[in-house]
Amino acid sequence: MKAFVLDRYGKAGALRPADVPMPELRDDEVLVQVHAAGVNLLDAKIRDGEFKLILPYRLPLILGHDVAGVVAQVGSRVQQFRLGDEVYARADDFRIGTFAEYVPVKEASLALKPKGLTMEEAASIPLVALTAWQALVEKADLKKGQKVFIQAGSGGVGTLAIQLAKHLGATVATTTSTANVALVKSLGADVVIDYKSQDFEEVLRDCDVVLNSQDGKTLEKSLRVLRRGGKLITISGPPDPEFGKEIGAPGFVKLVMRLLSAGVRRRAKNRGVGFSFLFMRANGSQLGEIARLFDAGAVHPVIDRVFPFESTNEALAYVEAGRAKGKVVVKIR
Ligand SMILES: NC(=O)c1ccc[n+]([C@@H]2O[C@H](COP(=O)([O-])OP(=O)(O)OC[C@H]3O[C@@H](n4cnc5c(N)ncnc54)[C@H](OP(=O)(O)O)[C@@H]3O)[C@@H](O)[C@H]2O)c1
Numbered sequence: 413m414k415a416f417v418l419d420r421y422g423k424a425g426a427l428r429p430a431d432v433p434m435p436e437l438r439d440d441e442v443l444v445q446v447h448a449a450g451v452n453l454l455d456a457k458i459r460d461g462e463f464k465l466i467l468p469y470r471l472p473l474i475l476g477h478d479v480a481g482v483v484a485q486v487g488s489r490v491q492q493f494r495l496g497d498e499v500y501a502r503a504d505d506f507r508i509g510t511f512a513e514y515v516p517v518k519e520a521s522l523a524l525k526p527k528g529l530t531m532e533e534a535a536s537i538p539l540v541a542l543t544a545w546q547a548l549v550e551k552a553d554l555k556k557g558q559k560v561f562i563q564a565g566s567g568g569v570g571t572l573a574i575q576l577a578k579h580l581g582a583t584v585a586t587t588t589s590t591a592n593v594a595l596v597k598s599l600g601a602d603v604v605i606d607y608k609s610q611d612f613e614e615v616l617r618d619c620d621v622v623l624n625s626q627d628g629k630t631l632e633k634s635l636r637v638l639r640r641g642g643k644l645i646t647i648s649g650p651p652d653p654e655f656g657k658e659i660g661a662p663g664f665v666k667l668v669m670r671l672l673s674a675g676v677r678r679r680a681k682n683r684g685v686g687f688s689f690l691f692m693r694a695n696g697s698q699l700g701e702i703a704r705l706f707d708a709g710a711v712h713p714v715i716d717r718v719f720p721f722e723s724t725n726e727a728l729a730y731v732e733a734g735r736a737k738g739k740v741v742v743k744i745r
Contacts, residue, residue, distance in 0.1 A: 415512035421461030443485035448535035450478030476510030480534035502538035523699035526706035536739035556581030566592035714738025
């Protein structure tokens with residue numbers, strides 16, 4: 413099958429288009445014929461070697477986490493999926509590889525694709541929607557009437573997190589640049605802060621939840637816009653000791669995580685604010701619930717660009733440039 417392969421870690425290195433053997437299917441996996449693959453910053457960060465400690469992959473490696481496609485084969489223990497089903501997923505860590513014609517996905521990580529969406533639209537959803545769900549529903553337990561600050565509302569995570577928070581009945585504040593103010597308003601944002609001309613710290617106070625996806629300075633400022641008892645959830649680091657435990661990291665990695673987040677955890681504690689790091693996980697049953705939200709029209713995909721398969725490197729470069737409005741997708745067939 414055709415695939416885009418990472419041979420060597422390196423900043424902005426190119427993936428190699430190659431003909432590779434079909435993946436071997438395990439008993440609990442479904443082989444998905446890939447129709448479209450979503451592109452995430454995580455793909456570029458793994459390629460650059462930034463995730464070596466958290467996700468120690470062996471090279472060569474096919475990159476790509478998000479997939480929408482058709483079931484081509486099922487493992488002997490698979491019960492919920494049949495040949496021909498239209499499905500979508502965030503592929504499992506250490507089993508990624510959606511920039512390819514076929515990818516094996518654990519049954520537990522797969523869901524039927526939202527019926528009303530195209531393959532490209534469905535492929536744009538899994539990683540960012542699961543991130544929004546795991547941050548706002550699982551970690552924050554966001555409730556009707558609460559105030560949430562979602563940074564970078566025009567990005568992949570932001571466009572879905574705003575819509576999910578509105579669906580949950582929260583009031584949403586977000587940051588974006590002037591060009592994207594109309595987009596985030598159309599998604600339901602109640603308070604829009606143009607980060608080029610305004611400082612969110614001067615606009616927001618007493619937030620119940622902040623979803624932080626930006627740099628360390630933004631993280632520190634976020635602490636100050638939360639009420640006592642509020643929750644700061646960061647998806648852009650630093651990792652906390654609980655995350656080290658969750659992934660069963662070796663002792664020295666756990667120590668690094670403890671040290672990296674020691675300062676912000678201490679300052680959060682002093683302010684009576686909860687701090688946690690989220691690294692999203694594959695989850696088929698959550699994707700099933702998310703599909704229902706799309707089918708009901710409660711949330712909509714936001715796609716910036718669709719690239720042809722042969723332009724996978726260009727798609728990654730486009731995402732890395734940091735200006736995507738919603739999601740970038742590679743069309744595979
Ligand atoms: N831990 C996890 O599980 C997890 C999961 C998903 C993502 N992430 C991380 O979360 C971050 C966001 O991911 P993403 O996929 O949403 O990124 P993305 O789609 O690439 O974000 C691009 C958007 O960010 C906006 N932006 C850039 N700088 C900004 C700023 N200073 N303030 C507000 N908006 C800004 C841009 O809008 P303008 O053009 O208007 O500036 C653009 O629309 C990344 O670091 C990613 O690696 C982590």
